[in-house]
Amino acid sequence: MSKTVEVQYFAILREQRGLAKEKVSTAAATAAQLYDELRARHGFTLESSRLRVAVNDDFAPWQAPLRDGDRLVFIPPVAGG
Amino acid sequence: MSKTVEVQYFAILREQRGLAKEKVSTAAATAAQLYDELRARHGFTLESSRLRVAVNDDFAPWQAPLRDGDRLVFIPPVAGG
Amino acid sequence: MFRISSEPIDPATLQRELRDVRAGACASFEGWVRNRNDGQPVRALDYEAYVPLAEKEGDRILAEAREKFAILDVRCVHRIGALSLGDLAIWVGVTAEHRGAAFEACRYIVDEAKARVPIWKKEHYAGGATAWINCATRGPGAQSTPPTG
Amino acid sequence: MFRISSEPIDPATLQRELRDVRAGACASFEGWVRNRNDGQPVRALDYEAYVPLAEKEGDRILAEAREKFAILDVRCVHRIGALSLGDLAIWVGVTAEHRGAAFEACRYIVDEAKARVPIWKKEHYAGGATAWINCATRGPGAQSTPPTG
Numbered sequence: 001m002s003k004t005v006e007v008q009y010f011a012i013l014r015e016q017r018g019l020a021k022e023k024v025s026t027a028a029a030t031a032a033q034l035y036d037e038l039r040a041r042h043g044f045t046l047e048s049s050r051l052r053v054a055v056n057d058d059f060a061p062w063q064a065p066l067r068d069g070d071r072l073v074f075i076p077p078v079a080g081g
Numbered sequence: 082m083s084k085t086v087e088v089q090y091f092a093i094l095r096e097q098r099g100l101a102k103e104k105v106s107t108a109a110a111t112a113a114q115l116y117d118e119l120r121a122r123h124g125f126t127l128e129s130s131r132l133r134v135a136v137n138d139d140f141a142p143w144q145a146p147l148r149d150g151d152r153l154v155f156i157p158p159v160a161g162g
Numbered sequence: 163m164f165r166i167s168s169e170p171i172d173p174a175t176l177q178r179e180l181r182d183v184r185a186g187a188c189a190s191f192e193g194w195v196r197n198r199n200d201g202q203p204v205r206a207l208d209y210e211a212y213v214p215l216a217e218k219e220g221d222r223i224l225a226e227a228r229e230k231f232a233i234l235d236v237r238c239v240h241r242i243g244a245l246s247l248g249d250l251a252i253w254v255g256v257t258a259e260h261r262g263a264a265f266e267a268c269r270y271i272v273d274e275a276k277a278r279v280p281i282w283k284k285e286h287y288a289g290g291a292t293a294w295i296n297c298a299t300r301g302p303g304a305q306s307t308p309p310t311g
Numbered sequence: 312m313f314r315i316s317s318e319p320i321d322p323a324t325l326q327r328e329l330r331d332v333r334a335g336a337c338a339s340f341e342g343w344v345r346n347r348n349d350g351q352p353v354r355a356l357d358y359e360a361y362v363p364l365a366e367k368e369g370d371r372i373l374a375e376a377r378e379k380f381a382i383l384d385v386r387c388v389h390r391i392g393a394l395s396l397g398d399l400a401i402w403v404g405v406t407a408e409h410r411g412a413a414f415e416a417c418r419y420i421v422d423e424a425k426a427r428v429p430i431w432k433k434e435h436y437a438g439g440a441t442a443w444i445n446c447a448t449r450g451p452g453a454q455s456t457p458p459t460g
Binding site: 174177181182183184185186187188189190191192193194195196197198247248259261264265268269272 | 323330332333334335336337338339340341342343344345346347396397408410413414417418421
Binding site: 045054081 | 361
């Protein structure tokens with residue numbers, strides 16, 4: 001059940017990952033599982049409870065099933081204004 | 082006890098009086114009495130309860146005693162902004 | 163700080179005067195001449211002020227705003243004379259470290275200025291009638307007078 | 312209506328777009344880069360946005376404001392990139408027939424934009440340290456990283 005998704009990183013996640021975008025092959029079934037996997041691999045400091053997730057340029061539930069080709073963004077706490 | 086005061090008119094009072102400023106000789110003891118006198122003479126439509134009064138460029142109580150040489154302005158309901 | 167102006171108001175210049183690297187927020191308000199009031203088509207306005215007392219009372223309002231809200235600076239200018247539709251009648255600008263105080267002070271100043279500062283507004287209607295706003299009485303005399311120009 | 316801009320924001324142009332003879336009130340807000348935050352001296356900021364979602368979420372906020380308040384029009388632009396002290400980071404302008412709706416909608420938009428739009432702010436401090444605002448964790452890693460430029 002491996003699929004390939006694109007992950008885009010912003011702000012603190014971009015710096016901690018050291019890049020802005022990557023393709024990831026994963027067996028994760030949900031965005032939540034994928035973040036846990038990436039966090040363990042790259043040492044992201046933020047817990048998923050402090051993030052939101054976007055799939056294909058809109059907010060999505062953490063438990064939505066991942067599909068091959070999805071584009072994901074994990075959204076750290078925002079600070080506009 | 083006659084005194085001479087200067088009365089300046091604005092807005093609707095200026096139009097109803099037909100001039101912007103005049104010297105008035107009066108026996109009125111207070112600003113309230115003076116307004117009643119001028120209202121009777123010139124047919125001002127506004128009752129004093131809807132006005133405020135300024136003496137020498139600051140708001141004053143209607144019952145403050147009038148002094149010779151005072152400058153008075155009767156202030157119609159305002160509408161700035 | 164509070165000024166009555168017979169010349170058009172220049173918001174860009176006023177806001178430049180408020181620049182301050184301590185400020186994170188600048189709230190501003192513009193009052194514009196609109197084309198109707200209470201359902202009646204308006205074609206122009208005259209504003210008139212009792213200038214010395216208007217500026218004195220306006221400055222008192224700004225001092226109250228400084229006391230009530232954590233603001234850094236403030237400007238307010240009210241235009242007088244003959245204004246056309248769309249013209250800027252009043253400008254208020256407030257800076258503060260944080261937006262809450264800036265918004266609240268700006269609103270306070272506009273509300274108080276409208277309620278307390280001796281400025282009067284005469285509306286000219288499409289049909290040629292005029293009215294001094296808030297000065298209507300029971301009789302018709304004060305509500306509608308021939309246009310003055 | 313809600314735009315992310317990597318160029319400096321031009322409030323005069325934006326406000327001209329809002330001109331409307333039906334409008335009696337224009338409330339606006341500017342967020343400026345200030346020289347300290349939580350007591351720490353700040354020397355510059357970087358703003359970064361997830362642009363497609365930021366503009367989508369920003370437009371949703373403006374639509375909510377139109378639904379909640381009796382406003383005529385609205386614009387909001389948020390700057391991204393490297394900003395200096397005093398620079399304009401966000402501009403919001405709202406027109407309405409009456410001032411209450413203009414003020415309330417303007418405040419609503421600023422509050423919601425800060426809370427919901429995917430934009431991030433990195434502060435550069437006088438000593439050379441940096442921090443992504445709101446992203447601190449219990450460990451020291453996220454709070455203070457070497458300056459990036």
